[in-house]
Each structure stands twice: as C-alpha cells, then as structure tokens.
Amino acid sequence: MRIETISFLKQNAANLDLEEPMVITQSGKPVYRIETEHQAQRKDEAIALLRLMNLAERDIRSGNTMTPEEAKDALKKRRLRGITNLGKS
Numbered sequence: 357m358r359i360e361t362i363s364f365l366k367q368n369a370a371n372l373d374l375e376e377p378m379v380i381t382q383s384g385k386p387v388y389r390i391e392t393e394h395q396a397q398r399k400d401e402a403i404a405l406l407r408l409m410n411l412a413e414r415d416i417r418s419g420n421t422m423t424p425e426e427a428k429d430a431l432k433k434r435r436l437r438g439i440t441n442l443g444k445s
Contacts, residue, residue, distance in 0.1 A: 362387070 358378045365372075365380050365388075372378070377395060380388040391399075415421060422430065 359386075365390070 357376055360378055360380055362380055362382050372390070374390065374392045374395075377389055377391040379386045380390060
C-alpha cells in the first residue's frame with residue numbers, strides 16, 4: 357500500500373495511478389484511504405460474501421437446513437405462488 361501526503365494528493369489528484377489503495381497522511385498520521393471504484397466494489401462484494409457465509413454457518417449450527425429435495429420443493433412452491441399472485445396488488 358502506497359503512503360503519500362496531502363500535499364502530494366493536491367498536486368497529483370488529476371493523474372493518480374491507483375493500482376493499489378493509497379493512504380494519505382497529514383502531519384505523519386493516516387487520515388484518508390483512496391481506492392478505485394472497482395477496488396471498493398470488490399471489497400464490498402467480499403464483505404457481503406463473508407456475511408452470507410456467516411449466516412449459512414449459523415443456520416447449519418442451529419439445524420436450520422434442508423435436503424436438496426426439500427429446497428427444490430420450496431422453490432417450486434414459491435414460484436407457483438408468484439405465478440398465481442400475478443396481477444394482484
């Protein structure tokens with residue numbers, strides 16, 4: 357991770373090369389982290405995946421699971437309910 361000063365950021369903001377996140381310091385202390393939108397999206401997706409894994413592990417520990425057949429049946433029922441509810445408000 358690259359570390360730069362606020363002065364550097366002000367002088368080079370228009371042409372920053374952000375292959376990796378950059379830490380901006382003020383008086384020697386980190387105050388900002390700059391990253392590309394793509395990097396931020398990937399980080400957000402990774403966090404979301406970790407949360408889903410945590411929920412899944414919690415369900416497994418509590419016994420809140422289904423067999424593949426039960427899951428298929430539940431999805432079929434849900435799909436049929438969606439079709440029958442079409443046009444209703």
